[in-house]
Amino acid sequence: MSNALETAHLSKRYGRTWALQDCTLALPAGRVAALVGPNGAGKTTLLNLSVGILEPTAGSVQVLGSSPLKQPTKTLPRLGFVAQDHPLYQDFTVADLLTLGRKLNPGFDDQLARARMQKLGIPLDRRAGKLSGGQQAQVALVLALAKRPELLLLDEPLASLDPLARREFLRTLLDATVETGLTVLLSSHIIGDLERVCDYLIILSASQVQLVGDLQEIGQTHKRLIGPRQNVDAIAHVHTVIEQSQTERQTTLLVRANGPIFDPSWEVQGVSLEDIMLAYLGRQAGEQLAASSSAHKGMEVVQ
Amino acid sequence: MIEFYLDAHSGVAPYLQIVHQVKQALRLGLLEVGDQLPTVREVVAQITVNPNTVLKAYRELEHESLIASRPGRGTFVQRTLASDGLASHAALRRSLVRWLHSASAAGLDSESVLALFLSTFQDTQKEETA
Numbered sequence: 001m002s003n004a005l006e007t008a009h010l011s012k013r014y015g016r017t018w019a020l021q022d023c024t025l026a027l028p029a030g031r032v033a034a035l036v037g038p039n040g041a042g043k044t045t046l047l048n049l050s051v052g053i054l055e056p057t058a059g060s061v062q063v064l065g066s067s068p069l070k071q072p073t074k075t076l077p078r079l080g081f082v083a084q085d086h087p088l089y090q091d092f093t094v095a096d097l098l099t100l101g102r103k104l105n106p107g108f109d110d111q112l113a114r115a116r117m118q119k120l121g122i123p124l125d126r127r128a129g130k131l132s133g134g135q136q137a138q139v140a141l142v143l144a145l146a147k148r149p150e151l152l153l154l155d156e157p158l159a160s161l162d163p164l165a166r167r168e169f170l171r172t173l174l175d176a177t178v179e180t181g182l183t184v185l186l187s188s189h190i191i192g193d194l195e196r197v198c199d200y201l202i203i204l205s206a207s208q209v210q211l212v213g214d215l216q217e218i219g220q221t222h223k224r225l226i227g228p229r230q231n232v233d234a235i236a237h238v239h240t241v242i243e244q245s246q247t248e249r250q251t252t253l254l255v256r257a258n259g260p261i262f263d264p265s266w267e268v269q270g271v272s273l274e275d276i277m278l279a280y281l282g283r284q285a286g287e288q289l290a291a292s293s294s295a296h297k298g299m300e301v302v303q
Numbered sequence: 304m305i306e307f308y309l310d311a312h313s314g315v316a317p318y319l320q321i322v323h324q325v326k327q328a329l330r331l332g333l334l335e336v337g338d339q340l341p342t343v344r345e346v347v348a349q350i351t352v353n354p355n356t357v358l359k360a361y362r363e364l365e366h367e368s369l370i371a372s373r374p375g376r377g378t379f380v381q382r383t384l385a386s387d388g389l390a391s392h393a394a395l396r397r398s399l400v401r402w403l404h405s406a407s408a409a410g411l412d413s414e415s416v417l418a419l420f421l422s423t424f425q426d427t428q429k430e431e432t433a
Binding site for chain 2: 170179192193197198219
């Protein structure tokens, strides 16, 4: 399957600070991917580089097979992007916003947009600034979807929404993916809803990619090992140790298993996705792992 | 038609939860041969879940020949998991309720009831297979 988004050694520096460093990843078409990381991890930078708002300091990014910066006419009409806090022209009515969308985007599906607004109960004559936060987010999403993009990038779409609005927003989004096979990349620091909504995961931390892959595969390959206190070198030769803690008697590891775990001294348990994400998010700069599906022999041990 | 639900804290992958719920409904006779399952889109709207998750669950059930999808028409139950004993479920449930009442009258709390039930269940299974 082709990739909707591909980066190679993508880096962005502001002055002396690297906002994103040596980021290599691929997002296969048709996925709903979560881009997860703490604040300041580089999520927004990656998204802005992907839509050509920013120019990379080094490396490259390909969106739907072309560079968004050098070949904007090939990429931008096929891209949807909703920036952080779903910005809308506050004085425009919803109808005005639809007109604007129609005038600016050749393939804009006005009918679809109106139908969705009606379904959501959003009045067309209401000014954007008078809508609730949840409704504003919905309007921004509907506008982006009406463009009928092949790839939709959403920067922290869930951050300011209450749980109910969050659910409704995700419902609109997922319904669109069923209909069109749209690829979605949404950044979030809220981990909660992601497991049911996403099927692909990208973890960024400290400006670097920590983990990329199929969400379910990630869930299955990560294990918690509990055993008597012991040296972890042997296990670290075969499997990748993500996190470890030692007490006087006990050693607890979170590993990415590169195969079955045979050593009977370990009790092997499954790990929740949330715990996996937190383990990676806790990693500091310099602890970056070879990401993505490319085979990596796990030799690193977190110190 | 069957309605699904997702337990976010169960630790069970969402697609497996859907598989389990279909099987459970087949076992209890809530779904019968020829019944239609909701479309992927309906499930997505119902429980806000990734469409690939639903597809994966349906593929797995199809693989076990429990359901079959007919292009353009929908997905239908092809085989049931209900045992012949389904008819006696009601009577068994009544005697179980009587037993539960006598257990609580004897002062057992719910954890003790479960423990007693499970250990007895396991013992009789061992006897039957022995």
